[in-house]
Amino acid sequence: MSQISSASPAFTGHDPGNRLYGPLPDVTGEAGYEADHPARVGFFTDTSVCIGCKACEVACKEWNTLPMDDADGNRDALGLSGMSYDNTGMLGANSWRHVAFVEQSRAVDLPMPGIGLPAAPGQGAGSGGGCGGSCGGESPSHANADGVTVDQASVLNAQALSSFDPQTAQSGDREIRWLMSSDVCKHCTHAGCLDVCPTGALFRTEFGTVVVQDDICNGCGYCVPACPYGVIDQRKGDGRVFKCTMCYDRLTDGLQPACATACPTQSIQFGDLDELQARADARLATLTEQGVKTARLYGRDTDDGVGGAGAFFLLLDEPEVYGLPPDPVVTTRDLPSMWRHAAGAAAMLVGVALSGFLGRRR
Ligand code: SF4
Numbered sequence: 001m002s003q004i005s006s007a008s009p010a011f012t013g014h015d016p017g018n019r020l021y022g023p024l025p026d027v028t029g030e031a032g033y034e035a036d037h038p039a040r041v042g043f044f045t046d047t048s049v050c051i052g053c054k055a056c057e058v059a060c061k062e063w064n065t066l067p068m069d070d071a072d073g074n075r076d077a078l079g080l081s082g083m084s085y086d087n088t089g090m091l092g093a094n095s096w097r098h099v100a101f102v103e104q105s106r107a108v109d110l111p112m113p114g115i116g117l118p119a120a121p122g123q124g125a126g127s128g129g130g131c132g133g134s135c136g137g138e139s140p141s142h143a144n145a146d147g148v149t150v151d152q153a154s155v156l157n158a159q160a161l162s163s164f165d166p167q168t169a170q171s172g173d174r175e176i177r178w179l180m181s182s183d184v185c186k187h188c189t190h191a192g193c194l195d196v197c198p199t200g201a202l203f204r205t206e207f208g209t210v211v212v213q214d215d216i217c218n219g220c221g222y223c224v225p226a227c228p229y230g231v232i233d234q235r236k237g238d239g240r241v242f243k244c245t246m247c248y249d250r251l252t253d254g255l256q257p258a259c260a261t262a263c264p265t266q267s268i269q270f271g272d273l274d275e276l277q278a279r280a281d282a283r284l285a286t287l288t289e290q291g292v293k294t295a296r297l298y299g300r301d302t303d304d305g306v307g308g309a310g311a312f313f314l315l316l317d318e319p320e321v322y323g324l325p326p327d328p329v330v331t332t333r334d335l336p337s338m339w340r341h342a343a344g345a346a347a348m349l350v351g352v353a354l355s356g357f358l359g360r361r362r
């Protein structure tokens with residue numbers, strides 16, 4: 001990610017008095033809970049071990065009795081994208097988890113076990129080792145027919161797929177990898193959706209998560225553009241908004257969220273946020289040591305535009321590759337300065353009107 005961003009204190013002139021922006025050590029206490037409230041909980045999603053099984057999506061649908069829909073939110077429609085194994089498309093009112101499938105024309109550089117014939121002595125891990133011959137090293141870049149470097153290109157390598165041999169599990173072209181990532185509401189420290197909700201339908205729970213109450217939501221939709229991640233969504237034919245609740249009903253019963261329970265690889269890890277952050281830092285250090293230089297944490301930084309996320313990720317590429325905004329900023333960040341400027345303009349108008357009135361009387 002870029003070092004200079006719209007979320008950088010140098011750019012915003014970070015106002016320590018602005019409670020709608022910046023790090024917030026005790027988000028739950030800030031919301032008015034007593035000092036003995038539970039610890040803030042969250043998700044650490046380690047995409048490097050996600051296998052794209054979509055058990056999390058199914059568990060969420062099942063536990064929350066979410067209706068079936070297609071990628072456009074049309075209810076009871078069985079939508080097939082025809083472009084990918086990902087038919088959910090995106091997060092929505094009826095899909096509170098979404099596993100993104102990203103096919104990339106790029107060598108696999110993650111030291112993961114693979115399938116296929118074992119490597120011959122002296123040949124390294126290239127044959128059937130699952131590392132594409134570049135375990136622990138730099139991903140080689142290469143030029144396409146137009147001379148354009150395609151090292152980072154997120155394109156479907158149709159030629160490689162067509163030469164896939166199911167007997168040996170070799171694709172012929174090893175310059176391909178799939179990234180999978182289970183996306184969800186970020187349960188932001190500064191949640192734009194919650195800040196703008198006029199009815200109190202959205203609220204901060206005692207666990208520090210953000211929940212919408214469908215029996216209070218009036219369907220005004222203010223929260224939809226206020227979310228910098230495009231998560232919260234209005235249900236077609238209903239009008240009210242829905243999103244992940246981090247299984248608030250399960251948390252209050254001492255259970256962990258359904259998606260984390262169903263995940264077979266522990267790609268989705270649930271727990272106290274500070275413990276998850278320490279675990280994520282250690283995992284990033286391990287991957288970096290193993291040569292996975294593109295690994296990075298997303299939503300972990302409490303100095304980012306939303307004060308850090310309650311649900312954060314370990315990614316293997318730029319956030320945009322996964323459909324995530326690179327530099328999300330809470331939409332209410334500039335409210336205090338907007339009000340200050342509006343008050344200044346109003347005072348100036350009154351001053352001009354007054355001087356005009358007094359001038360005429362003389
Ligand atoms: S602003 Fe968006 S991502 Fe953050 S808590 Fe609200 S719906 Fe979730």
Ligand code: SF4
Nearest residue numbers: 060244246247257259
């Ligand atoms: S925490 Fe619960 S509501 Fe949120 S995505 Fe997981 S299963 Fe769905």
Ligand code: SF4
Nearest residue numbers: 050051053054056263
């Ligand atoms: S996050 Fe876990 S459950 Fe979801 S697709 Fe990945 S491996 Fe499967």
